[in-house]
Amino acid sequence: MSLIQIQGLKKSFQGTEVIKGLDFKLEKGKCIALLGPNGAGKTTTLRMLSGLMKPTGGSIVFNDAKKDGDIRHLIGYLPQFPVFYEWMSGLEFLQYVGQLTGLTSKEAKERSKELLELVGISDAKNRRVGKYSGGMKQRLGIAQAIIHRPQLVMLDEPVSALDPFGRREVLELLEGLKKETTILFSTHILNDAEEVCDEILFLHNGEIVESGTMEDLRERHQQAKIDLIFRKKTVGIADVFNHHALTLSILEEGNRISVIVKDVELARKEFLKLISDNDWHLEKFEISSMTLEDVFMKVVGK
Numbered sequence: 113m114s115l116i117q118i119q120g121l122k123k124s125f126q127g128t129e130v131i132k133g134l135d136f137k138l139e140k141g142k143c144i145a146l147l148g149p150n151g152a153g154k155t156t157t158l159r160m161l162s163g164l165m166k167p168t169g170g171s172i173v174f175n176d177a178k179k180d181g182d183i184r185h186l187i188g189y190l191p192q193f194p195v196f197y198e199w200m201s202g203l204e205f206l207q208y209v210g211q212l213t214g215l216t217s218k219e220a221k222e223r224s225k226e227l228l229e230l231v232g233i234s235d236a237k238n239r240r241v242g243k244y245s246g247g248m249k250q251r252l253g254i255a256q257a258i259i260h261r262p263q264l265v266m267l268d269e270p271v272s273a274l275d276p277f278g279r280r281e282v283l284e285l286l287e288g289l290k291k292e293t294t295i296l297f298s299t300h301i302l303n304d305a306e307e308v309c310d311e312i313l314f315l316h317n318g319e320i321v322e323s324g325t326m327e328d329l330r331e332r333h334q335q336a337k338i339d340l341i342f343r344k345k346t347v348g349i350a351d352v353f354n355h356h357a358l359t360l361s362i363l364e365e366g367n368r369i370s371v372i373v374k375d376v377e378l379a380r381k382e383f384l385k386l387i388s389d390n391d392w393h394l395e396k397f398e399i400s401s402m403t404l405e406d407v408f409m410k411v412v413g414k
């Protein structure tokens with residue numbers, strides 16, 4: 113069942129259109145990733161959906177909005193750089209936020225304890241927020257975003273500023289939250305979206321350039337891919353593969369080269385012979401399916 117419909121959504125700043133007519137809808141009970149590089153318009157889109165920014169054009173329709181158009185009871189929002197009262201304890205902060213959303217003092221206290229347990233920081237409930245790690249603060253931020261049981265939770269780059277441990281903590285939390293509410297989170301880290309989301313929206317230069325489930329995207333864009341990892345970066349190797357007759361596209365990253373090919377079996381034989389003849393120090397040769405990053409690079413024409 114559809115929770116929200118977006119049609120022709122636009123936003124301009126000083127005459128420059130940065131969001132160029134978005135059309136999509138969000139289904140209840142899904143985890144949706146809004147993917148795109150920095151500057152694609154992800155934050156602007158989330159701020160318009162949350163009501164913090166007025167669109168230049170188009171419409172945002174929440175099916176369960178109040179008659180006066182108030183959507184605050186339907187949404188929870190965590191900005192990319194959340195701000196806390198760091199002199200408060202985690203429990204005090206959640207109780208404060210809960211009462212701001214309309215909960216009674218008793219309801220706010222009970223709900224705060226419940227959420228601190230849910231997000232895994234109950235042991236630190238009486239510790240000052242200023243003493244929390246980055247991952248703990250993000251968990252607390254997610255708890256404040258869902259304290260009033262919203263139908264949609266929007267998270268802006270929830271793991272981009274975290275170290276690997278904090279990032280893992282938050283991704284595991286998002287996986288569990290999918291059972292509680294609909295989640296829309298923005299990120300430029302494609303592996304995170306691939307790991308936890310049900311559906312994906314690719315945003316590029318202010319436009320939705322592709323959307324669907326991971327399975328849908330792979331089915332539409334699947335091509336044979338060969339991953340080559342060398343002992344060290346060797347100058348000129350990528351150019352050789354890039355100009356090979358069987359190569360459709362190539363992505364080079366350090367000592368790793370990923371090649372999309374026309375005929376995977378023929379490419380396997382020819383590539384291995386090429387590597388052997390040139391005595392390139394190959395550490396790994398793998399035939400694999402396209403990742404979300406591969407699909408994105410293909411869609412945006414990189």
